[in-house]
Amino acid sequence: MMDLLFFPWQLFVIFVGLTAVIAFIALNGLLLVYLDRKVGGFIQRRVGPYEVGPHGILQPVADGLKLLGKQIFTPKGADPVLYWLAPMISITPAIVVFIAIPFGPNLQVINTNVGLILILAFTGINVLALCLGGWASQNKYALLGAARDIAQSVAYEIPLLLSVLPIIFMTGTFNLFDITSGQGAWPWQWYILYQPVAFLIFFVCILAETNRSPFDLPEGESELTAGFHTDYSGMAFALFFLAEYAYMVIGSCLIATIFLGGFQGPIVSGAWWFLAKVYILLLIMIWIRWTFPRLRFDQLLNVCWKWMIPIAVLNLLVTLAVISL
Amino acid sequence: MITKTFSATFRGLYSLLVGLGVTRNNLFRSSVTVHYPRETTYLEGFRGPVELSPSEDDPEKPKCNACGNCVRICPSACLYMKATKPKKKEAEEDTSFDGQTTEENKTEKSSKKSKPELQSFVLDFTYCSQCGLCVQNCPVGSLRFSHDVFLAGFSRDEFVFDLLAKLKKQAQQKEQ
Numbered sequence: 046m047m048d049l050l051f052f053p054w055q056l057f058v059i060f061v062g063l064t065a066v067i068a069f070i071a072l073n074g075l076l077l078v079y080l081d082r083k084v085g086g087f088i089q090r091r092v093g094p095y096e097v098g099p100h101g102i103l104q105p106v107a108d109g110l111k112l113l114g115k116q117i118f119t120p121k122g123a124d125p126v127l128y129w130l131a132p133m134i135s136i137t138p139a140i141v142v143f144i145a146i147p148f149g150p151n152l153q154v155i156n157t158n159v160g161l162i163l164i165l166a167f168t169g170i171n172v173l174a175l176c177l178g179g180w181a182s183q184n185k186y187a188l189l190g191a192a193r194d195i196a197q198s199v200a201y202e203i204p205l206l207l208s209v210l211p212i213i214f215m216t217g218t219f220n221l222f223d224i225t226s227g228q229g230a231w232p233w234q235w236y237i238l239y240q241p242v243a244f245l246i247f248f249v250c251i252l253a254e255t256n257r258s259p260f261d262l263p264e265g266e267s268e269l270t271a272g273f274h275t276d277y278s279g280m281a282f283a284l285f286f287l288a289e290y291a292y293m294v295i296g297s298c299l300i301a302t303i304f305l306g307g308f309q310g311p312i313v314s315g316a317w318w319f320l321a322k323v324y325i326l327l328l329i330m331i332w333i334r335w336t337f338p339r340l341r342f343d344q345l346l347n348v349c350w351k352w353m354i355p356i357a358v359l360n361l362l363v364t365l366a367v368i369s370l
Numbered sequence: 371m372i373t374k375t376f377s378a379t380f381r382g383l384y385s386l387l388v389g390l391g392v393t394r395n396n397l398f399r400s401s402v403t404v405h406y407p408r409e410t411t412y413l414e415g416f417r418g419p420v421e422l423s424p425s426e427d428d429p430e431k432p433k434c435n436a437c438g439n440c441v442r443i444c445p446s447a448c449l450y451m452k453a454t455k456p457k458k459k460e461a462e463e464d465t466s467f468d469g470q471t472t473e474e475n476k477t478e479k480s481s482k483k484s485k486p487e488l489q490s491f492v493l494d495f496t497y498c499s500q501c502g503l504c505v506q507n508c509p510v511g512s513l514r515f516s517h518d519v520f521l522a523g524f525s526r527d528e529f530v531f532d533l534l535a536k537l538k539k540q541a542q543q544k545e546q
Contacts, residue, residue: 086401087396087397087401088393088396088397090400090402090403091401091403332394333390335393336389336392337386337389
């Protein structure tokens with residue numbers, strides 16, 4: 046009995062939770078790679094991956110195995126420490142961030158009252174990782190990609206935060222579980238109806254923050270070979286890749302939690318509603334990727350500084366006025 | 371000025387929705403590509419190496435009348451043709467030399483009148499740029515593009531085709 050009392054339950058929960066989160070990220074990565082390629086194929090009226098497994102369902106596994114088997118190689122002139130640190134810095138915050146997300150009524154690793162801040166702060170570290178990766182690989186394309194990524198991420202962080210603020214003022218909390226509970230089960234009780242403008246701005250900013258098309262300038266294939274990860278191969282590249290998809294999932298989780306009622310849904314609330322919402326959002330992201338061409342860099346920053354930020358500020362002011370009335 | 375900017379922006383936003391509609395429609399349409407090793411398709415307009423097309427009465431003989439237009443027009447000079455000289459000319463020469471015309475000679479003259487016999491027709495495909503001038507300029511439509519997509523070989527010599535032999539082989543294959 047004494048042993049059980051002194052057993053570090055909190056640590057145990059975090060440990061199990063982190064393991065589950067890593068498994069979740071890896072599975073999501075596999076599924077999203079497949080979905081991305083398959084949907085892209087269908088939109089372009091091809092069949093997409095088809096050879097490995099029935100309807101190519103094992104293609105991401107085969108790709109992963111190939112990346113695992115590749116030689117670990119440091120390019121000539123690359124910084125030996127920073128070069129290998131960058132992919133690790135990229136993936137670690139992605140894993141940490143998931144512990145604060147409420148997947149279901151009883152499915153959250155840590156219910157902390159700074160959940161939203163934790164997520165937004167940790168996802169910001171990814172910029173550092175891409176910057177280090179681009180800098181350390183001693184490659185002009187990588188450096189250009191990193192420079193673009195910094196300009197883009199710094200710019201889009203502002204409207205991202207500005208569009209979350211109205212929700213925080215409405216609910217008075219940073220706790221993601223409380224934000225979810227504040228919304229009802231039915232769609233007309235979700236915050237997307239109270240804050241449609243904030244939702245749109247947030248969605249676009251998430252696209253830009255995760256370097257998804259049409260904002261994929263840091264890795265623009267046509268002009269920068271592969272952008273910041275030009276020199277990376279094997280598992281280092283796989284980590285960057287996994288992190289990118291993990292951040293997509295995090296973005297969708299945030300949108301689902303803040304604007305779409307989280308795990309609450311009609312009839313029976315639970316993790317399935319959360320996952321359904323997240324996957325619908327991810328599919329929309331994939332759909333957008335295969336529809337729009339990449340923006341030019343000045344257009345990208347113009348959209349942010351001339352439209353997103355003023356509209357977000359206006360939205361915030363209007364919300365504050367309404368709340369204070 | 372302000373209204374112009376705003377209307378342009380809203381038109382732009384609307385065009386984004388239109389674009390999403392286009393991709394959504396295509397998402398649910400059937401695919402237009404072919405699973406290559408399992409499925410193949412007839413490639414219309416595919417230009418394989420040129421070949422001779424058979425004449426109507428004898429599938430082993432080409433329509434070719436050995437005029438030599440193709441050999442002359444070929445910019446890569448990759449067609450080689452050998453033909454007997456027109457018989458009529460020979461016959462005339464015969465008469466001029468001998469000065470005597472028998473009945474036998476006369477009948478021969480009329481039957482083999484001015485039609486040269488094709489003896490060999492060789493295409494060196496390694497030089498051919500498949501411009502199609504020979505096909506366009508054949509007065510009797512004897513040359514055409516083949517449709518063999520799977521042409522492959524291990525040496526240069528395999529791409530020097532004897533077109534008459536090829537035509538014979540095709541005719542025999544058809545009979546079987």
